[in-house]
Amino acid sequence: MTATKAPIPTPRDEIVIPRRRFGGRLAVIVVVVLAAAAAVFLGLAAWGGIFSKDETAPRVTLDVPAEGAKYEGVIEITGSVADQSKLSEFSLVLDGADCTPAFELGGRRTVKFRFKLDTGLLADGRHELAVAAADARGNRAGTQVTFYVENHATVVELAFEPGRVDQGRTLVVKLNANKKLYDLEGKLWDQKFPFYKTADGFTSIVGVRASCPPGEYPVVVAGYDVYDEAVELKGTVTVADGGYIKEKIVITAPDKKKIFDPALEEKKMLEYRKVQGIITRRRDEQLWAGTFAMPAEGRITSPFGTYRTFSTGGESRHLGVDIANKEGTPIRASNRGEVMLAEGLIVRGNTVILDHGRGVFSIYNHLSAVAVEPGQTVEKGQVVGYMGSSGLATGPHVHWEMRVFKWVVAPLQWTKTTFTYRPPEDEEKALQEVERGYEEALAAAPPEAKESTGGHFKAGELIPDMEGAD
């Protein structure tokens, strides 16, 4: 334990307790009055008292803990309060919670205090202690320090599930830590991703980009520990070939004119930005539970990830799964979520975007009509619209996309694997609720289709999907 003596703080007019950065449990502390009776009377008090015109605030000093120092075990909080007049109030506030010990000021003008604090009862990391006092004339002053507690060594481990992941598949990055970490951000190839607190540390569910070239990648996770010091962890993940189909599409001159219309390009860019604006939002709550359901009955006519190059130049990747069936087939929410968009778009046609929380979104395109409104929470299996061929589509089908922190992922993986931030018992409970909603939604009569809001551009039989680069 090292503690340097703090400079004598300047008394302030009022105590400013800073907003606590860490929302953790309020520390429950036991403060034992060791020597409250160590107070000393100033002998020169004859002219003092409440009849004087004392307008000076008490002088408050805190010696231990010292600003920025790190402590372990039992420490003694020491300092003093002095004033021309009798002291009338004294308080000690630790991490925003009052912990003033019971002791009498006894009409003294100077008090030296000494209290025992067992730092073992506090969480490791940053804490704030404030001392304040007032004299009988109502003049107030206080001081505060930030100090750190370290009773346990920091242990942090970085783990990947799995360590080898296919392009376009979802990867779980876990930080098992015995202490809190802050502002964590991971990086894999050109992808940055945040973390969420979990029962045993921190987790990030990351969609590895389908366009990430196969190979070994360093994964770096950076953030801050409870001592406000930078931490960095490194690991390695192997990205394997996703086995995606490669297609070369020949485009004739008349087709080219039809598809690459500059006015259409501009509208497509606006649409792209609109969708990006939605799927880059962060909802802290996890709404989904368990696996995702296929949004429609039908035949998969185009798998996820097909890479297309065009004879006229340019490239695109099929970012979703196409399920085809007859026009009007109900399209159902693949899991519980909130409707963020339900309207007609140029390329995607009538579209519904669901936010499942924590950066996970599902998108349903080319609907004949939508059946939900933005802001509505939908259960897994609830009808969100009907199959159609609006937008750039060859025939009735739903183009179903899944996004994780804005990146596209293979949706079918989410129908087989449960990805969750919850501990097992909480996931089980959430799953029961979602499955109950799913059963009710499947049993319910399909809702009325809402009047579509436009977006009935049809490109003909040319390009099934052209969502642009991922």
Ligand SMILES: [Zn+2]
């Ligand atoms: Zn598609």
